[in-house]
Amino acid sequence: MTQKRLKLSWLLLGSLIASTGTSFIWPLTTVYMHDYLHQTLTLAGIVLFVESVLMIGGSYLGGYIYDHFNYRPWLLGSIGASLISMFLLIFFNGWPLYPLLLLVNGFGGAIANTIINALATTIKHHDAAYVFNMMYFAANCGVVLGTFIVGFVVKYNIRYVFVVTFILFVFFWLIAQRHYRVPRKVAVPEKTAATDPLLPKKTPVFAVWIVCGLLLAYLMIELGYSQWQSNLAVYMQSLGIGLNKYSYLWTINGIIIVIGQPLINYLELHFEINGYHKVYGGFLLFILGFGSLIFAKDYPHFILSMVIVTLGEVIAFPTIPALVASLSSEAEKGKYQGFVSISASLGHAIGPLLGGVVIEFASYEVLFEGLTFLIVIAGVLSMIITWFKKI
Structure with a gap:
């Protein structure tokens, strides 16, 4: 029996539903722990830090699982872990069960997200850039939808937030169970893979x-x-x-993404755009956006900074996993998509803590100057490496 190919439409629907559900939770985490559970902001920050660390581990594990095992039970199990944690939060949302269940949800979500990104690389009837652009678009539509609806839901009862999230994860699990199928890869000993020209090789050193x-x-x-x-x-x-x-800045962020991403897709479908030029153009916009924060002292300047940063996000963020997918070998797709997720999670784990330390001992201006400098150095270094290593 011929196995059906994975359809992009189901990946996009799953991404939309999962992102909507997740967006019901993350905007309320700090406020809920501080105002409802009467914990300190420091403790809330520690919980978020631990969650990010667990997500790093989950991202690596998800990539390793995809490359070495049958991914399906792990994918369904990780989504199921998030689903069960949301169900338990309906009834047990006090301290300390709330942060513990939040950590379970974050860890499971990281595994599932990495496996799904690896599955996206198997879609060959669309260009990789188009696939990741559309997945990024669907995920951000979910963010806009989730953060908009949660404001109405939480007015009635915080418990309803977990009810709605649980229902969304049930639909996500059903979609994954029914439609997220690709032919199983046969595990091959590394020594054999290295000597057999017909089997997938390791990713080239230059890549x-x-x-x-x-x-x-x-x-x-x-x-x-x-x-x-x-x-x-x-x-x-x-x-x-x-x-x-x-909060309005995030509304602006969502609007630009929802409008800008289809425009980017249209341009890529009708014009040949070099992915490296695109990603480095996005890096440049981030440098300008973060650099502008040094001088931002009133609301219009913050709006301008958000617009520039969001344009960089629209251009660069979906392009990065697409380029990584094109550079990595078939045998290591999961591994390198895991590294993409780890980079994001690591930045979110240490960013707020690092920023707080710099602000305490120096100033906000020094923080913005330092971040801009780091992005410039990393961006230039990346361009130099690409220039010398790309064939």
């Missing part, structure tokens, strides 16, 4: 160097991007800019 350069720059960008989700809110309030105006 590994290019991937390392790209992911180093990606890590530096995520260090900066995490400041928008943490320390920027405090900074803006210190300048007399209200929290509601800070």
Whole structure:
């Protein structure tokens, strides 16, 4: 019996549902722990740090599983772990079960996300750049939808947030169980794979160097991007800019992504755009966006910075996994997609903590200057590596 090929439409629907469900949880985490559970902001930050560390481990594990084992039971099991954690949170959402179940959800989600990204590389009837652009678009539609709806749901009862998230994860699990199937890879001893020309080889050394350069720059960008989700809110309030105006920046972020991503897809379908030129153009926009924060003292300047950063995000973020997919061998697709996820999670894990230390001992301006400098150095280094290593 011929196995059906994986359809992009089901990956996109799953990404939309999972992202919507996740977006019900993350905006409330710090507020819920502080205002509802009466824990300190420091403790909330520690929980988020531990979650990010577990997500790093989950990303690596997901890539290893995809490359070496039958991914399906692990994929369904990891989604199931998130599903069960949300179900338990409906009834047990106090301290300390709330953060413990949150960690289970984060770990399971990281495994599932990496496996799904690896599955996306198997879709050959679309260009890899198009596939990852569309998945990024679907995920961000979910973020916009989830963060918009959660504001209405939480007004009635915080428990309803977990109910809705649980229902969404049930649908996600059913989609994965029914449609996320690709032919099983046969595990081959490494020695055999190295000598048999018909079997997939390891990723070439030159490609590994290019991937390392790209992911180093990606890590530096995520260090900066995490400041928008943490320390920027405090900074803006210190300048007399209200929290509601800070939240509007994320509305602007979502609108630009939802409008900009289809435009990028249209241009790529009708014009030949070099992926490396695209990603380095995105890096340049991030440098300009973070650099502009050095001088941002009023709300219009923060809007301008967010617009520039979001344009960089739209251009660079979907391109990075697509380039990594094109550089990695068939035998190591999961491994390198895992490294992409690890770079993002690592930036989110240490970014807020690093930013807090710099702010405490120096200033916000020094933080923005340092981040801009790091992105410049990493971006230039990545370009140099690509220039010398790419054939």
